[in-house]
Amino acid sequence: MSYALVTGAAKGIGKAIAAELAQRNYHLLLIDINEASLYDTAAAIAAQYHVNVHTLHQDLSHPDALQKITTWTSEWHDQLNVVVSNAGYGLNGAFENISLEEQFNIIDVNIKAQVGLSYAYIPVLRRFPKAYLLNLASTTAYQTVPYLNIYAATKAFALSFTRGLRYELRHSPISVSALSPGSTDTDFVNRARMGDSTRKLADRFNMTPESVARTAINGLFRGKAEIVPGFINKLNAFLPKFFPKSLVEKIAGNIYEPREKTPVVAVTPG
Structure with missing residues (x-):
């Protein structure tokens, strides 16, 4: 019996990744800040795929989040061989118009939580003949994005960190991958209240969360370093x-x- 841990699992890409893993007979440990949606997702996946699904309502930006998560998952550490650090979010607007507290919160979720989860679960994943760690980056990691500045910068960190970690663990049983999705139909534009031109542009290139998740998990299990869904x-x-x-x-x-x-x-593209 194998378990997978997925953060940011209530909606969007995280939800689709959880379902994709359940379809491959993984039992699930799901974490999200949105309690109601998390429970709905867990119930739907459990009913459809007949797997065990356990949930934890948790804000990853809280200082004690990592301790709470590792304590909660400790019951399943002997079966946990997939960890997906999917949670993340951004703010659309000029840097000077977004409060410093909000921007530090983005860094806490997108960087500090991902680093903390990677550090905490490497010893757990080392127990298995083969294990997998997937960190969420973004196509914004490859360039500067004004007005989505802090989000893009955190994703550049995520990509660089994950590639470096992959090299360090190259002789271990842990395969480390970065997922860099682009425009995905996760209500990103609506939540950001972007203009009509941006909405139309996103609609032209949107992928579904399910297609992103399928590509992500296929790439993860094939041991790819960087997974970028869609041509x-x-x-x-x-x-x-x-x-x-x-x-x-x-x-x-x-x-x-x-x-x-x-x-x-x-906005939460994941």
């Missing part, structure tokens, strides 16, 4: 290095610059 997303990830940074920044800035004076809203 367009692969282009978006790798083409920017061939163009002047100023041009790439201008294009991204034109896409994400707020056109109206609306409140800054949290």
